[in-house]
Amino acid sequence: MLDAGRSSLGSVSARSVLGWVYRFILFPIGQMLVFIVGAALVLTLLSYLLALLFPEPRPNISLMTQVNRQLPGMIVSGITIGFVYAMIALGYTLVYGVLKFINFAHSEIFMFGSVVGFEVMQRLAEGGNLPGWSPVLLVAFVVLAAMLASGLLAVLIERVAYRPLRGAPRLVPLISAIGVSFFMIDVVRAFQAITRNDFNLTYPLNNLEWIRNPVKLAIGEATVNIRPTQFIVVLGAVVTLIALNYFVNGTKLGRGIRAVSQDMATAGLMGINVNRMISLTFFVGGAFGGAAGALFGMNVGTVTPFVGFIPGIKAFTAAVLGGIGNITGALLGGLTLGLIESFLNGLLVYFPVLGQRYTDVFAFSVLILILIFRPSGLLGERVDEKV
Amino acid sequence: MPPLLELQNVHTFYGHIHALKGVNIYVEEGEIVTLVGSNGAGKSTSLRSISGMVRSKQGSIRLDGQDITSMKPHEITALGVGHVPEGRRIFPLLTVQENLEIGAWNVTSRAEINRRMEEMFQLFPRLRERFQQKGGTLSGGEQQMLAIARALMAEPRILLLDEPSMGLAPVLVEGIFEIVKRINAQGTTILLVEQNALMALEVARRGYVLQSGSLVLQDTSANLMNNEMVKRVYLGEN
Numbered sequence: 308m309l310d311a312g313r314s315s316l317g318s319v320s321a322r323s324v325l326g327w328v329y330r331f332i333l334f335p336i337g338q339m340l341v342f343i344v345g346a347a348l349v350l351t352l353l354s355y356l357l358a359l360l361f362p363e364p365r366p367n368i369s370l371m372t373q374v375n376r377q378l379p380g381m382i383v384s385g386i387t388i389g390f391v392y393a394m395i396a397l398g399y400t401l402v403y404g405v406l407k408f409i410n411f412a413h414s415e416i417f418m419f420g421s422v423v424g425f426e427v428m429q430r431l432a433e434g435g436n437l438p439g440w441s442p443v444l445l446v447a448f449v450v451l452a453a454m455l456a457s458g459l460l461a462v463l464i465e466r467v468a469y470r471p472l473r474g475a476p477r478l479v480p481l482i483s484a485i486g487v488s489f490f491m492i493d494v495v496r497a498f499q500a501i502t503r504n505d506f507n508l509t510y511p512l513n514n515l516e517w518i519r520n521p522v523k524l525a526i527g528e529a530t531v532n533i534r535p536t537q538f539i540v541v542l543g544a545v546v547t548l549i550a551l552n553y554f555v556n557g558t559k560l561g562r563g564i565r566a567v568s569q570d571m572a573t574a575g576l577m578g579i580n581v582n583r584m585i586s587l588t589f590f591v592g593g594a595f596g597g598a599a600g601a602l603f604g605m606n607v608g609t610v611t612p613f614v615g616f617i618p619g620i621k622a623f624t625a626a627v628l629g630g631i632g633n634i635t636g637a638l639l640g641g642l643t644l645g646l647i648e649s650f651l652n653g654l655l656v657y658f659p660v661l662g663q664r665y666t667d668v669f670a671f672s673v674l675i676l677i678l679i680f681r682p683s684g685l686l687g688e689r690v691d692e693k694v
Numbered sequence: 695m696p697p698l699l700e701l702q703n704v705h706t707f708y709g710h711i712h713a714l715k716g717v718n719i720y721v722e723e724g725e726i727v728t729l730v731g732s733n734g735a736g737k738s739t740s741l742r743s744i745s746g747m748v749r750s751k752q753g754s755i756r757l758d759g760q761d762i763t764s765m766k767p768h769e770i771t772a773l774g775v776g777h778v779p780e781g782r783r784i785f786p787l788l789t790v791q792e793n794l795e796i797g798a799w800n801v802t803s804r805a806e807i808n809r810r811m812e813e814m815f816q817l818f819p820r821l822r823e824r825f826q827q828k829g830g831t832l833s834g835g836e837q838q839m840l841a842i843a844r845a846l847m848a849e850p851r852i853l854l855l856d857e858p859s860m861g862l863a864p865v866l867v868e869g870i871f872e873i874v875k876r877i878n879a880q881g882t883t884i885l886l887v888e889q890n891a892l893m894a895l896e897v898a899r900r901g902y903v904l905q906s907g908s909l910v911l912q913d914t915s916a917n918l919m920n921n922e923m924v925k926r927v928y929l930g931e932n
Contacts, residue, residue: 559795566785566796573783575767576745578799578848 335552339545339638343389346643347382350650354378357654364658372528373657379524379531381653382646387537387606389645390544394599395622396629396637397551398461398592404568404632405588406469408477411484414619415491416461416593420453420600421610422495425508427452432511442517446539446605453601454594460491461593462586470582495612509609512536518605536606543602547595548638554591555634564588568632617667621648624674630684639685644670696759698723698883699744699775699852704753706736706743713739714750715907721852721885726878728886728894728915730928731904737887738780740904741854744885745777746770757852772800776850780857780887782841786830790821793829793840797847807847814843817873835866842873852883859890871897891928895919903928 358370395417402410427449431437437445468487472480499506512518521532555561566574567584575581603618604610625644629636651666677684697720706714714736721727729737743750746767755763762770771777785793794814798807815822818839824832829840838858845853855874859867871893878884878897888894895901895915903911903924911921918924925931 562788562792562796563799565788565792569785569787570783572747572767573779573785574796576747576771576777576779577796577844578768578771579796580766580768 331553331557332549335549336545338635339548339642342639342642343386343646346389346639346646347385350385350646351378351382354650354654361658368657370654370657374654375527376529377653379526379529381649383531383533383537384652385646385649386642387540387645388649389642390541391599391603391606391618391641392622392625392645393638393641394544394547394595394602395618396626396641397548397634398596399623399626400629400632400634400637401564401588401592401595403626404634405564405571405585406480407632408469408480409484409623409631410461410464410469410589410592411481411619411623412464412468412487412491413461413592413596414615414622415488415495416457416464416596416615417600417603417619417622418610418612418615419460419491419495420457420597421604421614422499422508422600422612423456423597424449424453424601424604425510425610428511429508437511438515442515442535446543449605450543450598450601453597455597457597457600458590458594461589461596465586465589470585492612492615499612506611507609508604508611510604512605512608534606540602540606543598547598551591551595551634560584560587564591621670624670624677627674627682627684628677630687633684633686636684636686643685644673647673696756697721698758699885700754700756701740701744702754702756704740704743704750704755706739706748706750708739708748713907714743716753717904717907717909719885719902719909721883723851723883724878724881725900726874726884726886726898728888728898728901729904730888730891730894730901730918730924732927733889734906735904736907737904738856739907741777741856741885741887744770745775745854747777747779771848771850774848774851775854776845776848776852776882777854778841778845778856778858780860782834782837784829784832784837784840784844786828788829789826790824790829790832790840791826793844794821794847797844800848810847810849814846817846817876818843834861835863835869838862838866838870839873842870842877846877846882850882852885853877855884855886857887857889859888859893867893891924892919 354374358374361370364370395413398413398416399409402408464487468483469480472483496506499508518535521534524531524533555564563579563584564587566577566579567581571581621644622641625640626637628644629638629640648666648670651669652663655661655665656663681687699721701717701719703716703718704714705716717736717740719740729740731737739748742748744755746765750763754761757773757775760773762773785796788796794811795807798810801807820836821839821843824836829837832840842858858870858874862870867890874884874886875897886894886898895918898915901913901915901918902909903918911918911924919929
């Protein structure tokens with residue numbers, strides 16, 4: 308809540324403004340920084356350990372040199388993909404928090420966001436007025452459109468495929484979700500095949516000067532290229548995550564969602580329209596999936612109707628890693644998994660037999676290990692729900 | 695004038711279990727009425743049927759003449775029914791303040807919410823001390839106070855109280871019943887369900903005795919306390 312002082316004074320004091328800024332802006336940013344620095348530090352140490360254990364994994368290749376050279380790049384790309392995972396993971400975790408059910412159609416909600424983002428940009432490009440947009444405005448517009456579309460899609464899916472099954476055994480909505488997932492993939496594929504005769508959708512980023520030129524940073528012997536799209540992903544994710552924290556912890560509707568997630572029946576007794584809160588949760592979770600989809604699309608350049616599956620299941624891994632149902636956990640899990648993956652991507656190439664293609668094997672090993680040894684996730688036992 | 699709350703021939707099922715078998719209850723404005731009975735007699739089910747947590751299959755439930763039988767819980771709450779559920783059901787991760795704010799869900803004015811909260815602190819000074827604490831960290835007695843206060847935040851016309859003394863130390867039980875009387879004196883009608891039949895009959899004006907889903911007795915509290923069967927079965931006298 309804003310501040311205890313408010314209710315007695317009835318006015319906004321300077322102290323409560325500071326409290327507000329701390330609670331809803333500084334604290335979440337600090338938390339993200341701690342997670343990023345922590346995960347990056349641990350992985351850096353592990354990399355050096357690896358370099359000590361295997362100084363020369365292949366003839367004439369010094370792992371130590373490679374680690375030194377690649378470290379900043381791996382961290383940057385890890386943070387980027389980590390924020391994408393975190394944003395998708397939030398969709399799983401929010402819905403799980405309220406309905407105790409894994410929405411396996413969420414990967415398609417993400418895919419839908421990336422396709423809508425493409426459509427919006429492509430249409431602007433076809434109209435010839437893309438270069439006229441200011442970068443910030445363009446990105447904001449594309450992301451907001453994807454958020455709206457994916458949010459509404461998620462609400463629709465809940466209404467059609469899950470609500471009639473409320474109270475059914477837990478496996479039933481899960482199967483329904485998988486059905487929705489296949490259905491969505493094929494609907495988008497059919498639509499794109501008919502309208503564009505192709506379902507490899509390439510974001511029209513080429514005629515945008517500002518998006519093509521990476522920023523080069525030199526740190527010691529390492530150089531790191533930071534693409535503007537990576538800036539966009541991180542900035543977009545940070546802004547939306549702060550907004551989510553405020554929504555969940557600082558608004559009446561967020562309070563309603565938390566009440567429903569803790570005790571649905573009692574929330575109804577308090578006068579809360581439970582179905583409306585569930586729809587709202589799906590909207591918010593879906594909007595985050597959509598935002599992640601559009602940001603992901605801008606970052607990788609080309610999306611397809613099948614693009615949702617792998618990021619979706621990895622984000623699910625991230626949500627479980629952090630502690631499913633826990634919003635902070637989704638953030639921590641996403642960033643950690645993103646960094647793990649990026650480090651593996653960077654270092655596995657130097658090992659014989661193994662290679663970059665084993666990255667996914669390791670990422671999913673994380674899921675299996677967590678499910679075996681700590682099914683409640685890293686933050687499973689913590690009882691607060693801040694971002 | 696119809697009674698404030700009236701149940702006519704209400705039948706409620708849990709799956710195949712016939713939990714209420716044609717119950718008739720009425721509560722007049724300003725009364726305290728109690729439902730007495732042993733475990734599984736249908737006391738809680740009666741309250742849950744009224745507030746819409748379970749939907750009764752047959753019969754009618756009327757609030758001030760209006761049929762609420764097939765309404766959703768949140769709609770019934772909006773019409774002025776407050777329900778303190780069995781086991782208190784505090785939102786454990788919300789603070790005391792947030793729990794109270796949730797209770798006033800349908801109130802839009804911030805000033806009004808603060809006024810009601812202030813009223814609750816008059817009634818339960820302990821809650822003011824626990825203001826920023828999470829509901830789950832409160833003691834049993836404090837949670838019961840919070841559960842009652844949370845329901846009162848909506849300023850209900852009738853308060854359904856389910857086992858307010860459950861799991862509380864005897865000193866606290868006395869306190870809770872004092873509060874029940876005070877709430878009633880301030881104008882809230884109360885339908886009270888209690889295992890502790892003696893306490894319940896002492897505060898109530900009238901009572902109903904339920905046995906395996908059916909009403910077996912109804913009378914004023916004074917008469918019930920003198921009834922041989924009630925004495926033997928529910929008051930533990932020989």
